[in-house]
Amino acid sequence: MMHEALFYSKLDDQEINCHLCPADCQIEPEGAGDCRVRINRHGVLFSEAYGRLEAMNLDPIEKKPLYHFYPGEKILSVGTAGCNLHCSFCQNHPLSQCGVTDDGKDRHFFAPEDLVELAKQTAHNIGVAFTYNEPTVNYEFMLSTAVNARAVGLHTAMISNGYINSEPLNSLLGPIEAFNIDLKAFSSKFYRTYCKGKLDPVLKTIKQIAASSCHLELTSLIIPGLNDDLAEFEQLCRWIADETGRSTVLHLSRYFPGYRLKLDPTPADTLFRMYDLAKNFLHHVYLGNLFAGDHGDTFCPHCNAKLIERDRYRILPVGLDARGACKRCKTAVIKHYLHEYDHS
Numbered sequence: 001m002m003h004e005a006l007f008y009s010k011l012d013d014q015e016i017n018c019h020l021c022p023a024d025c026q027i028e029p030e031g032a033g034d035c036r037v038r039i040n041r042h043g044v045l046f047s048e049a050y051g052r053l054e055a056m057n058l059d060p061i062e063k064k065p066l067y068h069f070y071p072g073e074k075i076l077s078v079g080t081a082g083c084n085l086h087c088s089f090c091q092n093h094p095l096s097q098c099g100v101t102d103d104g105k106d107r108h109f110f111a112p113e114d115l116v117e118l119a120k121q122t123a124h125n126i127g128v129a130f131t132y133n134e135p136t137v138n139y140e141f142m143l144s145t146a147v148n149a150r151a152v153g154l155h156t157a158m159i160s161n162g163y164i165n166s167e168p169l170n171s172l173l174g175p176i177e178a179f180n181i182d183l184k185a186f187s188s189k190f191y192r193t194y195c196k197g198k199l200d201p202v203l204k205t206i207k208q209i210a211a212s213s214c215h216l217e218l219t220s221l222i223i224p225g226l227n228d229d230l231a232e233f234e235q236l237c238r239w240i241a242d243e244t245g246r247s248t249v250l251h252l253s254r255y256f257p258g259y260r261l262k263l264d265p266t267p268a269d270t271l272f273r274m275y276d277l278a279k280n281f282l283h284h285v286y287l288g289n290l291f292a293g294d295h296g297d298t299f300c301p302h303c304n305a306k307l308i309e310r311d312r313y314r315i316l317p318v319g320l321d322a323r324g325a326c327k328r329c330k331t332a333v334i335k336h337y338l339h340e341y342d343h344s
């Protein structure tokens with residue numbers, strides 16, 4: 001079922017300008033935008049991926065990654081086709097770099113209310129996460145599902161590249177409670193060369209979310225030789241501390257070769273060095289995609305007590321009280337926490 005898109009204007013009788021994201025596509029009759037899933041049909045822009053879910057799993061919320069948003073819980077995670085960036089190192093390229101009709105596979109259609117009903121009926125599930133591909137390109141479905149989900153008390157999260165314009169993002173703040181935004185590098189050249197996009201709109205998105213009451217975490221995939229320069233990384237950490245605050249959670253993720261970029265995996269030492277540097281600026285830094293020892297644990301920013309021990313996606317809230325505060329010094333750390341759940 002195709003659904004008329006939001007945020008577009010007509011350039012003339014037939015051509016369309018999509019205003020959803022900074023790609024700012026001008027779409028010819030019967031053509032698609034850069035994301036491949038927003039289609040101009042006779043002068044009307046349609047969201048072709050609306051409700052056409054390509055992937056669905058009940059994932060640990062740590063896998064998103066979200067470490068400070070209901071740690072230890074599970075969330076129904078869904079994705080569709082399409083993305084508005086084209087990263088040569090994409091870890092989800094079979095989904096992100098195709099349109100809905102590219103391979104002719106059967107797909108299940110879900111109306112927003114169907115997905116919310118399924119999420120409600122799924123045991124041990126706290127809500128719905130929009131992830132896997134770039135959820136922005138299926139904006140209308142995500143917004144409608146998120147509004148429905150919040151109305152019945154489910155939680156919502158968006159895992160995104162942050163490539164979205166301010167006005168559409170504004171309507172998501174609230175219906176979507178938690179965001180993990182990729183900050184792929186602190187370099188316009190990196191975004192241009194390896195992602196076919198721009199850095200500045202991503203920074204703007206991060207600031208806009210941080211200024212709202214929504215929960216925000218950031219992720220940087222560290223790729224050897226491309227974005228592991230320590231001087232550039234220090235700028236990234238300083239920017240986060242200055243613009244969104246020292247309590248902003250930063251995940252540093254290990255790169256493995258895939259899609260079009262075939263470099264060696266990031267050396268563990270590189271990640272440990274970057275972790276140490278980031279900790280000079282930020283309270284909560286985590287390493288992912290490698291055995292991280294206590295580099296995946298949560299510590300109290302005030303007294304340095306260990307609050308949460310992590311073994312991959314399993315958590316042990318060793319130093320947290322029932323309100324998500326440090327047992328030792330009572331500093332509030334995890335605002336979103338369901339202490340009554342069994343985390344074993």
Ligand code: SF4
Nearest residue numbers: 018021024025033035
């Ligand atoms: S959402 Fe898709 S069609 Fe719209 S501007 Fe972005 S890439 Fe282009």
